[in-house]
Amino acid sequence: MNQWKNLDTLKAYQEMKNDPHRVDLKKELGGEKGAERVASYQVPMAAGLSFSYAAKQVDDKVLAQLSALAEECGLAGKFEELFNGAVINTGEKRLVLHQLTRGQLGKAVVADGTDKRAFYTEQQKKIAEFAGKVHRGEIVNEKGEKFTTVVQIGIGGSDLGPRAMYLALENWAKKNGCFRMTAKFISNVDPDDAAGVLCETDAAHAIFVLVSKSGTTLETLTNESFVKDALKKQGLDSSRHMIAVTSETSPLAKSSDYLAAFFMDDYIGGRYSSTSAVGGAVLSLAFGPEIFARFLEGAAEEDKLAAEKDALKNPAMLDALIGVYERNILGYPATAVLPYSQALSRFPAHLQQLDMESNGKSVNRFGEPLDYVTGPVIFGEPGTNGQHSFYQLLHQGTDIVPLQFIGFRQSQAEEDVVIQGSTSQQKLCANVAAQIMAFACGKDDDNRNKYFAGNRPSSIIIGDKLTPEALGALLSHFENKVMFQGFLWNLNSFDQEGVQLGKVLAKRVLAHETDGALKAFSDLLNI
C-alpha cells in the first residue's frame, strides 16, 4: 500500500530543503561542456517529442535527490493505484479514470457494474458513427442540407481543453485534407458571448453540442436557452440542431430535445475531459473520428511513459519533480508556458485551468492545512508574440519565473517565405533556442540597464510537427505532470471546492437575499 504523506515529512525533501544545492546555469550551459549537457539532459516522449531540461537549475546531484524523492513519495505506485481504479479523489470519493478514455495501463476497472474502458470506447464508437453520418449527409438539417459548423456550448473544462485542441489542429487539418466542419465555442454567461458567436454563424447549417456533466451548469443551460431562442426566431427546430454530452444520470441524457446524447461520467474531471466525449464530439465532427483517434493514440503512448518507475526516464514525473523543486526549494512563485506555435495559442489557457484548479489548494488529501506552498500561477502566450510583450519582466524583472517552452521543427501549413536568408519557421526556431540561452546565461554589461542576470531556468518540449499524435502526447504530459505534483504535495488534484462559495453567493444575489457589503456591490451593479 502507498503511504500518503506531506511533502515536508519526506526525508529526501528535508535534505534538499536544509542544504539546498544551487546550480549555476551560466557555468553549466555557458562553457564548452554546454553541448554535452544539452545532449544528455533530455528524455524521449511519445510521438517523436522529447523533453529537454538542460536549462533547468539541476545537475546530477539534484537529479539524484529528486529521484530519491520520487521513490520515497512512491509516485509510480500512486499512479499505478490511480490507473487501477482506486478512489484517488478522496474528497468526492471518486475514481480518476481519464486515462482510460485513451488506453488501459493496468487491470480492468469495473465501477457501477461496468467495465469503464469498454464504456468510454463505446461512447467513442457512437460519436464516430454519428460524425460519419453528419459528414456523409445522412444526418442533415430540416431542409435536407449538410451541416457545416459545430458550436460547442460549455464552460471550464467543457470549453478550454476542447477549444485549445481544436485551434491546435485546425490548420493542420486544412492542410491535410481532413477539415470537415468549422468549430466555434460559446462559454461565458455574458450574453455578448453567445450573441457574438451566433452573429457570425450560419445557424441553419450548425450543430450545437451542449456539454455539461451534471446537466445543471447554470452558464451552459443559460447559453442553451439563448441559442434555442435564436434558432426559434430563425424558424429552426432546435431538436434537429442539438446534441448533448453529459452523464447518463443527468436530466439531459434522455431528453427529446437532442438529436443524440453521448456520455462521460463522474470519474473524469472537467479539466481532464478533452479525451472523453467532451472533446470527442466536437473534434470528431470538426476533423473526423480517425483524427480524434490519432490524438488519443498520442495521449495513450505518453501515458505509458508516465507509468515508468525511473524518474529520469519518465518525462511527466521529471517535469513534476523539477517544478516542485523550483516552487518549494528555490521559491519561484509562477510558471510561464510559452509554445512557439501559433496553433497552441490557447494551450496555456487550458493548462492554466488544468494546473491551477488541480493544485491550487491549501489542504492535503485528508483535509489538513499544509505548511508549504503548492500550485503556482500559470500563464503564457505563444512565442514570438510573448517576446514583444511580457518577456521584458522575465529577463530583467525582480522575480524569477520558470519557463516551459514548446517548439516544433516544422510548421503545420508548410507555407513559408525566405527573408534575409531564412524561412519564418527557421526564425521561429532560432528565437526559441536563443531565448533559452539568453535566460540561462544572461549577459554582463557595465550599463546595468543592458545587464541580464541569467540563471532563469527553462525546459523545452521539442517535436517535429504539431500532429494529432503530438498534441495528444503534449496533453497527457501536462495532465500527468500535474497529477505527480499533486502526489508530491499530498493534495487532491481532482476536486475543486474553491469554486463553490462564489456560486452560493451569486445565487443569493440573484434571489435578492443579501445585506451589507454584498447588497451594496449588487446595487452598484444594478442587479
Place this chain on the structure above:
Amino acid sequence: MNQWKNLDTLKAYQEMKNDPHRVDLKKELGGEKGAERVASYQVPMAAGLSFSYAAKQVDDKVLAQLSALAEECGLAGKFEELFNGAVINTGEKRLVLHQLTRGQLGKAVVADGTDKRAFYTEQQKKIAEFAGKVHRGEIVNEKGEKFTTVVQIGIGGSDLGPRAMYLALENWAKKNGCFRMTAKFISNVDPDDAAGVLCETDAAHAIFVLVSKSGTTLETLTNESFVKDALKKQGLDSSRHMIAVTSETSPLAKSSDYLAAFFMDDYIGGRYSSTSAVGGAVLSLAFGPEIFARFLEGAAEEDKLAAEKDALKNPAMLDALIGVYERNILGYPATAVLPYSQALSRFPAHLQQLDMESNGKSVNRFGEPLDYVTGPVIFGEPGTNGQHSFYQLLHQGTDIVPLQFIGFRQSQAEEDVVIQGSTSQQKLCANVAAQIMAFACGKDDDNRNKYFAGNRPSSIIIGDKLTPEALGALLSHFENKVMFQGFLWNLNSFDQEGVQLGKVLAKRVLAHETDGALKAFSDLLNI
C-alpha cells in the same frame, strides 16, 4: 524640480514598511458597516465608470499613508513633467507623449521643430479621410470593388492593444450600426499564423496595414513578405492592398509599395500606441473615424483625472499606490485582471504587455540596481470563464493574488434571455459581486477542504456599458496606473532593454555563428 528617488528612501514608505498596518477585510466588509465602506471607497472615472477599492486591504490610515507617499514621491509633479514634454524616458533619451494623441493636459510640446499635438491630430485627420474614402468606395481594389476586411500586420504593441480594442468594440459596433469592416491580425513569425489568417480571408477585398515604427521589425517584415507572396499568387497588386503605419524616418515611409502611410514617432512606445496611428488606422477602418474619436475622448477625459493632485480623487494614482502597497508591503507576487465582459477577452493580454514590459525592471531610471521588487506577473481571462478555470487557486491556493475586476451593468448586444428568474447579464453581474465578497470575507467551515480564508483583496471598475468612451477611459486608466507605479519604483517604464539579448542571439543562430549549448539547441531544432 522633481526629485527622482528610490522607493525605499522615502519616509512614507519606510514607515509603512517598518510598521505595516494589516487591514482585516472580513471585519471591514463583513459587518453592518460594509455597505458604508462600499459607498465611500470609490472614485468616479471618465465615461461614467467608477473605481471601487472597498475590497482592498486599506483603511483610512493606510490611505493617508499612501497619500503621503504620493506627495513625497511627487507623483502629480512627475506626471506634469511628462505631459509637458520632459525627457522621461531617460534610457533612450526620449519624451513620452502618448497622452498627446488624445488631448493636451499642459503646455504645447514642441519637438523636432513640430508641435506634437498638431502632428498627431494631423495623422488622425489623414486616417479619417482615408477611411472615409474606403468606406464610400472611393478607394477600391483592382476591380473597382469595395474593401470589406482590414488585416493588421504587427507584433507586440502593434498587435495586442489594437486587437484588444477591436474585439472590445466589435459587437458594440455591429449593434450600433457602425461596423464597417472586419479586422484580422497577423503577428507571430510562425508561418502558420499568416497562413491561417489568409486561409480565411478574402484577400481580393482586404486592406493590409503594415505596422512597424522603425520599419525594421523582423517578424512584421517577414509577414509582409508572406502576405505579398500570397497576393501575387492570387494575381493581386499588393501596392493597391497595403498601407503602412510607421515613423517618418522609416524605410516604409515613402515607399511606393503602399497606398498610403500614416505616422507615429519615437515618443510613443509600442505598448502605449493604441491611441496613435497604430490603433487609429485599423480601428477607423473597422468602425469609422468618429468611433475612434469617441474612444480618444474617453481616454482624454480619464487622462485629466490622472492629473488630479489628490491621490484619493485620482483613480489611476490610487490604483497604482494600492498596487505598490500590495507588492512591496504585503508581498503579493502577481495580479489577475478579470473583466466580466467577453468583449474584453484580450484586454488582459494587452495589460500583460503594458504592465510587465513597462515595470518588469531591476534597475532604477539611473541604471542602478534596486533593492525592492517591482512589476508583478499580470494574467487574466474574462469572468465567468475564469471562475471555472483558475479561481480555485485564487480562492484556496497558498499564495494571495490581488484581483482587478471590471464589470458593466449592461451588455453590448442587448440580446438576452431569462432563465431561472434572471437574465444572463444579471447572472454575470451577480457573479462578480459574489466573487468580490467571497474573496474578501471567505467562509468558515469545520471541513478544511470547504474553508475559505478570505482576506483576498480586489478592486472593481464598474461602468454602464462598454462603449468607445468607456474603453478609452479604461485604457488610459491602466496606462496611467503603470506610469505612476514606475514613478514609485523610480524606474523607466518606457524602455525595454530586456528584449534585446534574445534578438541578438537569434540573429547569431540564423547566421550559424554559434557554438556550445546554443549550437546544440539549434541543432535539436534543426536550424
